[in-house]
Amino acid sequence: xxxxxxxxxxxxxxxxxxxxxxxxxxxxxxxxxxxxxxxxxxxxxxxxxxxxxxxxxxxxxxxxxxxxxxxxxxxxxxxxxxxxxxxxxxxxxxxxxxxxxxxxxxxxxxxxxxxxxxxxxxxxxxxxxxxxxxxxxxxxxxxxxxxxxxxxxxxxxxxxxxxxxxxxxxxxxxxxxxxxxxxxxxxxxxxxxxxxxxxxxxxxxxxxxxxxxxxxxxxxxxxxxxxxxxxxxxxxxxxxxxxxxxxxxxxxxxxxxxxxxxxxxxxxxxxxxxxxxxxxxxxxxxxxxxxxxxxxxxxxxxxxxxxxxxxxxxxxxxxxxxxxxxxxxxxxxxxxxxxxxxxxxxxxxx
Ligand code: HEM
Ligand SMILES: *[C@@H]1O[C@H](CO)[C@@H](O)[C@H](O)[C@H]1NC(C)=O
Ligand SMILES: *[C@@H]1O[C@H](CO)[C@@H](O)[C@H](O)[C@H]1NC(C)=O
Ligand SMILES: *[C@@H]1O[C@H](CO)[C@@H](O)[C@H](O)[C@H]1NC(C)=O
Ligand SMILES: *[C@@H]1O[C@H](CO)[C@@H](O)[C@H](O)[C@H]1NC(C)=O
Numbered sequence: 001x002x003x004x005x006x007x008x009x010x011x012x013x014x015x016x017x018x019x020x021x022x023x024x025x026x027x028x029x030x031x032x033x034x035x036x037x038x039x040x041x042x043x044x045x046x047x048x049x050x051x052x053x054x055x056x057x058x059x060x061x062x063x064x065x066x067x068x069x070x071x072x073x074x075x076x077x078x079x080x081x082x083x084x085x086x087x088x089x090x091x092x093x094x095x096x097x098x099x100x101x102x103x104x105x106x107x108x109x110x111x112x113x114x115x116x117x118x119x120x121x122x123x124x125x126x127x128x129x130x131x132x133x134x135x136x137x138x139x140x141x142x143x144x145x146x147x148x149x150x151x152x153x154x155x156x157x158x159x160x161x162x163x164x165x166x167x168x169x170x171x172x173x174x175x176x177x178x179x180x181x182x183x184x185x186x187x188x189x190x191x192x193x194x195x196x197x198x199x200x201x202x203x204x205x206x207x208x209x210x211x212x213x214x215x216x217x218x219x220x221x222x223x224x225x226x227x228x229x230x231x232x233x234x235x236x237x238x239x240x241x242x243x244x245x246x247x248x249x250x251x252x253x254x255x256x257x258x259x260x261x262x263x264x265x266x267x268x269x270x271x272x273x274x275x276x277x278x279x280x281x282x283x284x285x286x287x288x289x290x291x292x293x294x295x296x297x298x299x300x301x302x303x304x305x306x307x308x309x310x311x312x313x314x315x316x317x318x319x320x321x322x323x324x325x326x327x328x329x330x331x332x333x334x335x336x337x338x339x340x341x342x343x344x345x346x347x348x349x350x
C-alpha cells in the first residue's frame with residue numbers, strides 16, 4: 001500500500017520534473033556572443049514574441065509544411081555567411097528570387113512570404129527596430145515549439161547584412177545530402193560546430209520533406225545497402241526513375257511532429273538522405289543517434305544548445321549592418337555605404 005502510494009508519488013513528481021524541465025529555465029545555453037541577449041527587445045518591442053507566435057500558430061494551421069520551411073531558412077541563413085538575413089534577399093543564391101537553384105537548395109517561397117508578413121506586423125507594433133535575421137531565428141524557434149518540440153529562449157540583437165549570399169558561399173558551407181559523416185564533420189568544423197552538434201542539428205529532419213533528386217543517389221543505379229528493403233520499395237514507388245519530380249517526408253514515423261522519431265528511423269535504416277543514414281552507419285556518430293532515439297528529453301536539451309550555437313554564427317551586432325525595411329531588399333542606399341564605411345570588408349557579392 002505505502003509503497004504503491006510512494007511509487008505513485010514518485011511518478012507524479014517525476015512527471016512534474018519532466019514538465020518543468022521542458023520550460024526555458026531548464027535548458028543549458030552556450031555563452032552568448034557580445035551584442036546578443038535574450039532581452040534585447042524587452043523595451044523596444046515587448047510584444048515581439050507574442051506577435052510572432054500568434055501569427056505562426058494560425059499560419060501552421062493552414063500549412064503545416066511552413067514550419068519545416070522556416071526552420072530550414074534559419075539553418076541556411078546561418079551556414080551561408082552568418083545569421084544576417086542575407087538568404088532572404090531577392091538576388092541571393094538560395095533566396096526568394098532564385099529560379100535555377102538545384103533541388104538540394106530549394107527553400108519554400110511560403111517561408112520567405114511569412115517572414116515578410118511577420119515583419120510588417122512587427123513594424124506596425126513596434127516600428128522598424130527588429131532585424132530580419134532575428135525574425136528568422138524567432139520563426140525557427142516557433143516552428144520547433146508549435147510542432148511539438150521544446151520552447152526555448154532565442155538570443156537576439158542580430159543585424160541584417162549588407163551583402164548577398166553567393167552561389168560559392170552556398171556550395172562551400174552547405175553540405176550535399178549525398179555527404180558521408182566525414183564530409184559532414186569537416187563541413188561543420190569550418191563553422192566551429194562539433195560532431196555532437198552535427199547529429200543534434202540533423203534532428204531538424206524530424207519535420208519536412210525532400211525531393212527525389214536529393215536522395216536518388218541511394219536508389220540509382222542501385223539500392224544503397226544501408227537502406228531497409230521495405231522502405232526502399234516505397235521510395236522506388238515515389239521516385240521510379242532518375243530525376244522524377246516528387247517528394248517524400250523526412251521522418252516516416254511522425255512527419256510533422258518535432259520529436260526524436262527521426263533517430264528511431266535511422267536505427268531502423270529508414271533515414272532518407274545519405275547524410276542522415278550515415279549518422280547511424282558511422283561509428284563516430286552512432287552512439288549519439290542511439291542516445292537521442294531512447295531519450296527525447298536529451299535530444300531537446302542538446303537541440304536548444306546547438307541551435308543557439310548555430311544561431312550565433314558570424315552575426316552582425318551593434319552598429320554593423322542595418323535593420324531592413326523590407327526583408328527581401330537592402331535599405332535604399334545601403335549598397336553605397338561601403339564606400340564611406342571603415343573598410344571592414346563586410347560588403348561583397350555584388
Ligand atoms: C547536416 C547537413 C544537412 C544536410 C545535408 C541537409 C540537407 C537537406 C536537404 C537535401 C533537404 C531537402 C531539400 C529538398 O529536396 O527539397 C533538407 C530539408 C530540410 N532540412 Fe536539412 N540538411 C542538413 C541540416 C539541416 C539542419 C541543421 C536543419 C535545421 C536545424 C535542417 C532542417 C531541414 C528541414 C526542416 C527540412 C525540410 C524543409 C521543407 O520541408 O521545406 N537541415 N535538408
Ligand atoms: C546540389 O546539387 C547539385 C546538382 O543538382 C550539385 O552540383 C551540388 O554539388 C549539390 N551541392 C550542394 C551543396 O548541395
Ligand atoms: C566520404 O566521402 C568522401 C567524398 O566523396 C570520400 O572521399 C571518402 O572516401 C568517403 N569516406 C568514407 C569513410 O566513406
Ligand atoms: C509520387 O509519389 C506518389 C506517392 O509516393 C506516387 O503515388 C506517385 O506515383 C509518384 N509520382 C510519380 C510521378 O512517380
Ligand atoms: C520588398 O523588396 C522586394 C525586392 O526588391 C520587392 O519585390 C517587394 O515589392 C518589396 N516589398 C515591399 C512591401 O515593398
